[in-house]
Amino acid sequence: MTLDDEPGLGAGFDVLAGLIDAVPVGALLADVRGMIRLVNRELADTLGYDAAELVGRPVEDLLPETLRAAHAGWRTGFLQQPQRRPMGQGRALHARMSDGSELPVEVGLSPLVLGSERFVLATLTDLTANRQAELLFRQVVDGAPYGVVVVDGSGCIVLANPQADALFGYATHELLGRPIESLLPDRYRSAHAGLREQYGRDRQMRRMGAGRDLTGLHRDGSEFPVEVGLSPITLHGETCMLAAITDITERKKMELDLRKTNANLEEFTYVASHDLRSPLRGISDLLSWVREDLGEAPAPAVVKNLDRITLRVQRMEQLIDNLLSYARAGRAATDFRELELDPLLDRVCELVQLPPGFELRRELVETRLFSPPTPLETVLRNLIANAIKHHDREHGLVRIGCTAE
Structure with missing residues (x-):
């Protein structure tokens, strides 16, 4: 950290300088004119500057040119109504690095008074990793073979993939901001709102296939059956609900x-x-x-x-x-039981007449089988009959085997 002489501020300024330098995120202190008075090493390293060259420069130098005029107005408004804005609730901006490139950042602000002077402490977090994760999440959602919508705590759609748009007949981005109940017929909406509130109190993943079969409402007014899987997710710090929707x-x-x-x-x-x-x-x-x-x-x-x-x-x-x-x-194959194959084959053979010259040989490595008896007997009888029927010689050997795999 590099400091200019600060007459009148006393030892408090030195203490503040030490605290800012110890903050694990980028931080700077600006005066009411928007001039940088303190900057820690984390911020300087993040933006590719030497700390000494930032002190005394306007904070707008750290913003892209397209944002500088607007930022001056934001700064004036903040000074008129100074309120602490924690990280995570800060405005998403882009910072200008020393090489001219832009870096997505989140900024938190805190008003400070030291002596007779007012300052603004700005903390800065690099959002590059977050943006990459969001991009990957968006690619996964957009690439899903089924409709996906993300609903916030108020029940409004904040994200919808192309498959969801097509499923319900909407153009890209038209679903954003709509209540999720707008995708249901009128007769289900009030009940669904209650179910959504109940899910908000007991958020658990509900797998596709184990979900509730619902009726979707197409934009043209037609209805179609859908299956819905639900999963709670956190998006931009808010707990939301991700719904995977399949037309069934x-x-x-x-x-x-x-x-x-x-x-x-x-x-x-x-x-x-x-x-x-x-x-x-x-x-x-x-x-x-x-x-x-x-x-x-x-x-x-x-x-x-x-x-x-x-x-x-x-x-x-x-x-x-x-x-x-x-x-x-x-x-339904519910009558599973352990079967002795020899007696079962005896019963099968009694109903299948072997022509002269044909032999049926049993080659049973396993003599017991777990199966419903009736369909197994039917299959064996048909197999033996077909083997005899489609054999084009006068003599034949039909082998029946059973092995464990």
Whole structure:
């Protein structure tokens, strides 16, 4: 720090000079004329000056030429109504460095009286790192594949990315300053204001996918379903809410189509099971009549074949029952259980007729499997049948294996 002689100010000025030099941020002391009287090393180093060459110069020398005239007016206004302006609430400016380049800075001001003279203590913080972080944040937000808006504590939009503008049909910057409720239909606005206030009291990240499904209001008045994820953030020292917004119109349409398909499939399953049961009942009745016609001493080979037919009919009836139960449960794979593969394959093979010359070989490294039984049996039966159907030779080998991975 370099000092001029300060007659009349006494030892207090020396103490103040030592304190300013110890401040960990850039600081200078200016008189009512705007002349620099003290400057610490931190400020001089930040702006690329020697401390001695700054003392006695007007503070406007440290501003870009485009701001100097306006700053003189700001300085006069501050002296007329001097109030402490802490760092973090200061005016964002640009300082002029010794090489002529500009540096983004934040300035805090404090009025001081020493002896009979009034001074202004200005503290200066380099905002380059902050600006770079803000730029990176803006690039991330603008590059997000979904709409992003940032809402302040009063519920007004302070930032919106291009995807949010397009999502709601607004031009660039048109969303800024609007209440977030303007993006919702009228019938939801009062309730949403209450939800927003509740979120402000208990700020927690709400992941996309776990968010509340809402209805968005396009600028043209049309409505569309949206999913919203929320996250509290701090922007310019203020706690805000970041909302990630996704248009889920296509997903809702797919869900509706899936529900319709499932309903049609369920109806088809019921009808098909009814149509299949009728011939099975007829076969069972015929088997009973054949057994009666054979009398009390039928040939053992005939009895064996009748028993095989009866078993297959029973297996088929059980399969229909299982398919119905599976359809009734909405085809949700909730019936997971540990299955023994050998007995399951026995049941499958009873319903698949192997042609002469074909062999089915089991190569089971693992003999147990955790799966819903009905769909697994259906898949295995279809795989075996397709392997036989699409084999173009008279002889074939169907291998069924199970290994752990």
